[in-house]
Amino acid sequence: MNPQDLQYSKEHEWLRVAGDIGTVGISHHAQSELGDVIYVELPQVGTKVEAGKTLGTIESVKAVSEIFSPVSGEVTEVNNDLTSTPEVVNSDPYGKGWLVRIRMDKPPSGLMSAQQYTEYTAG
Amino acid sequence: MPVEYSGIAKEHSAVRTSAGLFDVSHMGEFEISGPQALEFIQYLTSNDASHLSDGQAQYSALTTPEGTAVDDLLVYRHNPDRFMLVVNAANIESDLEWIRSKNIFNAHVEDISAKTGLLALQGPRAQDMLQTLTATSLATIPSYHFVSAMVMGVDTLLSRTGYTGEDGFELYFPASESEKLWDGILASGKPAGLLPAGLGARNTLRLEAKLLLYGNDLDRTTTLLEAGLGWIVKLDKGDFIGREALVRQKAEGVQRKLVGFAMNGRDIARDHYPVYVNGVEVSHVTSGSPSITLKRNIGLTYLPAEHSAVGTKFDVSVRGRACEAEVVRTPFYKRKDS
Numbered sequence: 001m002n003p004q005d006l007q008y009s010k011e012h013e014w015l016r017v018a019g020d021i022g023t024v025g026i027s028h029h030a031q032s033e034l035g036d037v038i039y040v041e042l043p044q045v046g047t048k049v050e051a052g053k054t055l056g057t058i059e060s061v062k063a064v065s066e067i068f069s070p071v072s073g074e075v076t077e078v079n080n081d082l083t084s085t086p087e088v089v090n091s092d093p094y095g096k097g098w099l100v101r102i103r104m105d106k107p108p109s110g111l112m113s114a115q116q117y118t119e120y121t122a123g
Numbered sequence: 124m125p126v127e128y129s130g131i132a133k134e135h136s137a138v139r140t141s142a143g144l145f146d147v148s149h150m151g152e153f154e155i156s157g158p159q160a161l162e163f164i165q166y167l168t169s170n171d172a173s174h175l176s177d178g179q180a181q182y183s184a185l186t187t188p189e190g191t192a193v194d195d196l197l198v199y200r201h202n203p204d205r206f207m208l209v210v211n212a213a214n215i216e217s218d219l220e221w222i223r224s225k226n227i228f229n230a231h232v233e234d235i236s237a238k239t240g241l242l243a244l245q246g247p248r249a250q251d252m253l254q255t256l257t258a259t260s261l262a263t264i265p266s267y268h269f270v271s272a273m274v275m276g277v278d279t280l281l282s283r284t285g286y287t288g289e290d291g292f293e294l295y296f297p298a299s300e301s302e303k304l305w306d307g308i309l310a311s312g313k314p315a316g317l318l319p320a321g322l323g324a325r326n327t328l329r330l331e332a333k334l335l336l337y338g339n340d341l342d343r344t345t346t347l348l349e350a351g352l353g354w355i356v357k358l359d360k361g362d363f364i365g366r367e368a369l370v371r372q373k374a375e376g377v378q379r380k381l382v383g384f385a386m387n388g389r390d391i392a393r394d395h396y397p398v399y400v401n402g403v404e405v406s407h408v409t410s411g412s413p414s415i416t417l418k419r420n421i422g423l424t425y426l427p428a429e430h431s432a433v434g435t436k437f438d439v440s441v442r443g444r445a446c447e448a449e450v451v452r453t454p455f456y457k458r459k460d461s
Contacts, residue, residue, distance in 0.1 A: 039389060
């Protein structure tokens with residue numbers, strides 16, 4: 001279920017690395033826990049973000065949840081489609097439901113593999 | 124009862140357009156009986172139970188001497204000597220203690236919560252769905268009335284009540300029959316769009332209909348008049364606990380009022396978010412949620428009476444940001460045929 005080519009944080013974000021660019025989203029487990037996503041608040045392009053610090057918020061019908069950045073760097077792109085269709089975070093968390101792209105200051109560290117994350121969420 | 128089965132939004136919409144089935148067996152039920160049962164209930168509660176006929180129910184509240192709420196509840200009259208009170212799950216023990224401590228009428232008070240199952244079938248299709256499972260004619264049961272009926276062979280108290288703002292029924296029955304009725308009603312209603320519904324949808328539905336949630340919108344610190352429940356305060360019915368305080372408050376006017384509001388932006392007000400009027404923190408959001416039906420973000424809060432008129436703007440602090448809210452007419456949602 002959790003794609004093998006991604007890395008995962010304890011806060012349930014995923015990271016896809018291509019060169020120095022990291023794409024960030026939330027995991028299937030996270031979207032499932034949140035339920036119907038209705039509002040995603042993301043930083044503006046150019047914002048400096050720090051690993052482990054708040055990147056934005058996701059609101060579902062039942063709760064609000066912070067998104068934590070899995071890496072440090074600068075936001076280069078945000079998924080503006082989520083403004084009109086936040087529900088794709090539920091339906092396609094690893095694809096169209098991506099949140100931001102970040103130019104990473106350094107390679108990511110302290111993240112889990114798909115297998116580790118699957119065990120983490122099973123426990 | 125889980126928070127959701129197939130998703131809050133989906134379950135919510137099913138109740139507004141077809142029907143949803145809630146297992147609310149966690150609610151509390153007490154039987155009050157004896158020659159002075161009515162007098163006792165009149166003394167304990169703010170609404171006038173003397174107007175009830177056999178087979179009729181009313182919304183009411185247990186009041187403190189200060190006119191605040193020990194609980195809100197439904198009063199069912201079986202006959203002049205026998206009533207059932209339906210109370211909030213979290214308050215079963217404290218209500219029971221309260222009621223027993225006030226029992227100067229020697230009424231028999233029995234907690235039947237554990238042996239009573241309760242399912243709520245709510246939505247415009249509820250009657251059609253339930254009618255296939257009982258010989259009792261449902262169309263003749265008016266709102267806030269109940270009958271004794273066999274449903275799928277189970278002896279049931281069938282009540283035209285609910286907590287969603289839709290037409291619907293609440294079924295009280297021996298707890299051992301819960302699974303049979305749950306499965307049977309779901310199977311019967313499924314072709315017409317019936318969905319099992321959880322606590323999440325129950326909350327968004329009741330909020331749209333501005334039905335209060337005890338512990339959030341109403342508690343022992345809020346009077347019934349402040350909570351906008353003046354319509355269940357019958358000051359001329361005779362003495363009851365809290366009457367004097369409520370008479371006084373009605374004469375003097377309330378200092379604060381529970382109001383419904385909508386957010387003017389996309390921000391969602393959640394329970395407990397701070398509320399500011401002219402930059403001064405005055406209260407908090409007692410209930411806040413996206414409205415699935417209205418596609419707006421709505422909530423309830425107490426505002427100073429002089430700042431509570433419809434159209435009044437104030438701020439809700441959403442994670443430290445002041446976001447504009449506006450007092451609106453309530454209920455937020457009203458079904459078309461009501």
